[in-house]
Amino acid sequence: MAAHKEKVRAFIIDNFMFGSADGLTDETSFLDEGIIDSTGILELVDFLEQEFGIQIEDEELVPENLDSITNVHTFIENKLSA
Amino acid sequence: MTKFAPRLTARLIHQFLESSAALHPEQIAVVHQGEAVSYRELNWRSNRFAHWLIDNGIAPGDRVPFIMENGIDYVTVYYGILKAGAVAVPLSTDLKPASLRPLLEELAPSAFVATSRFERLLKATDYPWPLLVIGNPKLAWQALSVQVAALDEIVRTPSSESDTPKLDLDANRLASIIYTSGSTGKPKGVMLSHRNIVDNANAICDYLELTARDIQMAVLPFFYVMGKSLLNTHVAAGGRVVINNKFAYPAAVVQEMATAEVTGFSGVPSTYAYLLHRSPLAKYRDRLPALRYCSQAGGHMSAHIKQELLRILPSHTRLFIMYGATEAAARLTYLPPEHIRVKMESIGIAIPGVTMKVLDKQGNNLPTGQVGEIVGAGSNIMMGYWKNPEATAKALDAHGYHTGDIGYCDAEGFFYLVGRRDNQLKIKGHRINPQEVEDALAASGLVIESVVLGIPDDLQSYRLAALAVPRSECCHQQKIRHLLSEMLPTYKIPHEIKFCRNLPMNANGKIDRQKCLAIMTANPKQL
Incomplete structure (x- = not known):
């Protein structure tokens, strides 16, 4: 759902980019662009679990699931439809 | 010498690489993101970079700082600088223009190397740049009359044999300067031979x-x-x-x-x-x-x-x-x-x-x-x-x-x-070792890491405070203080526990207590 993606984007912008979306695309790597660090990933995971009522396993903390808006969106949609 | 590995004797740091290239030329030395480089290839690349530095006027003893994230190029550049007899000065990838400039002024470098990610940092730093080597330069430097070379072109293509530069270097000469931030004052450049x-x-x-x-x-x-x-x-x-x-x-x-x-x-x-x-x-x-x-x-x-x-x-x-x-x-x-x-x-x-x-x-x-x-x-x-x-x-x-x-x-x-020596606290007549309180915080199971500090108060004394990274958002300081009370006497329990996303680190990866103190004492609205 597009609304889910927008919630993720808003969380990233508000919490890690001081409210400015400058240069953030759906494909931007959070790590390569220095947007999120170790603790930021944990905050993102907490947010996703609470906001979408999902449980994220430790094994799922990989860039393929979490390192861009598109990756996060695909990941949560798969979780929600599972 | 070693009891275990068949190593050739090295007097100079880069001879580690040369010895391993001689003993295990085909062995993979470094792997990063699917790219693997053998000892022979790594040694050739470093030799090429060393020759390039020498050909561009870098002399033994010249300082060559470099700012690069971990990668195969980092390793190539590090050993290449040493092979040219120059002084390798690795810099923190967290540097900002304001903190980079004073280091450049005291180092007076003859060349500077960076991966592409740091090109904007260099451009934003007001400094009369010497020879610059950038992974794959993209910005317009000509207008600034700065000579810029592409690292990729120097070391990666074409792959060909390259000999070690012939220099007579003494083992006691300066090899590297590594910056370290003490608990106070400006960073100090540790000189290692x-x-x-x-x-x-x-x-x-x-x-x-x-x-x-x-x-x-x-x-x-x-x-x-x-x-x-x-x-x-x-x-x-x-x-x-x-x-x-x-x-x-x-x-x-x-x-x-x-x-x-x-x-x-x-x-x-x-x-x-x-x-x-x-x-x-x-x-x-x-x-x-x-x-x-x-x-x-x-x-x-x-x-x-x-x-x-x-x-x-x-x-x-x-x-x-x-x-x-x-x-x-x-x-x-x-x-x-x-x-x-x-x-x-x-x-x-x-x-x-x-x-x-x-x-x-x-x-x-x-x-x-x-x-x-x-x-x-x-x-x-x-x-x-x-x-x-x-x-x-x-x-x-x-x-x-x-x-x-x-x-x-x-x-x-x-x-x-x-x-x-600098961190011992004396609070209300009690001598307190912050490490003991930090250990108790870790044992509470509620924080990932923490630092315990003395905050000056109005009575010209100190009160005990902690800055901590909580395990979860719903972590309350009352709960932590209650758990600490089961482990520590009352005077060792922080008066205040403030939470933060991560603890600031200094250039050597240790917790920067001065910055932690600044966070503890800052107005919450400024955070």
Whole structure:
């Protein structure tokens, strides 16, 4: 759902980019662009679990699931439809 | 020399690479994101870079700073600078223009190397740049009359044989300057000679029993002295370094530890705190048959974390607790793993070639069990601080290097730290060691890491406070204080606990207590 993606984007912008979306695309790597660090990933995971009522396993903390808006969106949609 | 690995004798740091290229030319030296480079190829690339520097007027003794994230190019550039006889100055990748400029002014570099990611940082730094080498330069530098070369073109294409430059270099000459932030003041450039680093690397290879079969996973930046030591020791042994810069995704690191069949993993205390907090390490217990050891340095790690690691790691994986300083070219002591359960809080014994002492303020040796300053001596101790004779005179004397750490030695020769000379707090008449309170916070299970500080109050005294990274958002300071009250007397319980996303680190990967104090005392609206 597009609304889910927008919630993720808003969380990233508000919490890690001081409210400015400058240069953030759906494909931007959070790590390569220095947007999120170790603790930021944990905050993102907490947010996703609470906001979408999902449980994220430790094994799922990989860039393929979490390192861009598109990756996060695909990941949560798969979780929600599972 | 070593008991274990068939190594050729190296006098100079880059001879580690040359020896391994001669002994194991086809062996993979470094792996990063699917790219692997053999010892022969790595040596050729470094030689090409060294020749290029020499051809462009870089002379022995010239400073060549470089700002690069861990990667194959980092390794090429580091050994290339050394092969040209120049001084390798690795810089923190967290530097901003305002902190980079003063370093450039005191270094007066002849060339500067950066990966593409830092091109904008260089452009934003107002400095009369010397020769610049950038991974793959994209910005317009011509208008500034700066000579810019592409690192990719110099070292990567075409791949061809290249000999080591013929230079007569003495082992006692300056090889590297590594910046370290003390508890106060501006960063100090630790001057290390080839001998300092070569002797320390050989001693570490011996006690870790490193061989050409060892594969290290490097998640720590090479610009830390510990990261650089991981690199030099594995290149010395002819082993392999697998670089993973994605520690923010711990599962990806643990997965690669298994698939790359790493034999060694190294971290600072926060590395292990995060691995234990949220990674599948415990579930990988049976999938890490090659993992021979884990090592930890870079500050005190609480007994709680050590016990958790011993419980979770595979039974064949040994845990090495190590202690050192940038000023010691990395390492001073290590705790042989067979002693960890009975001497869990010890930093161990002196590494081969190092002598450790506990001295009183007058410089007298203190007997067993008495607390004083820890002082180390050996051929690994730095030459001094770059252009800072006052700081050098304070740190070095006839006894060796004064670490600023307070500790004692037990009857069996094992050393223990009780805190930093600068960090001891006196609050309402009680002497408080912040480390003890930080350990209790870790044992509460509610925080990932913390720092305990004394905050000046209106009564010209101090109150105890803690800055902590909570395990979850719904962590309340009352709950933590309640748990602490079961472990500590009331006067050791922080008056205030403030939460933050992460603790600020200094250039050597240690917690920056001055910045923590600034966060603790800042107006909440400014955060």
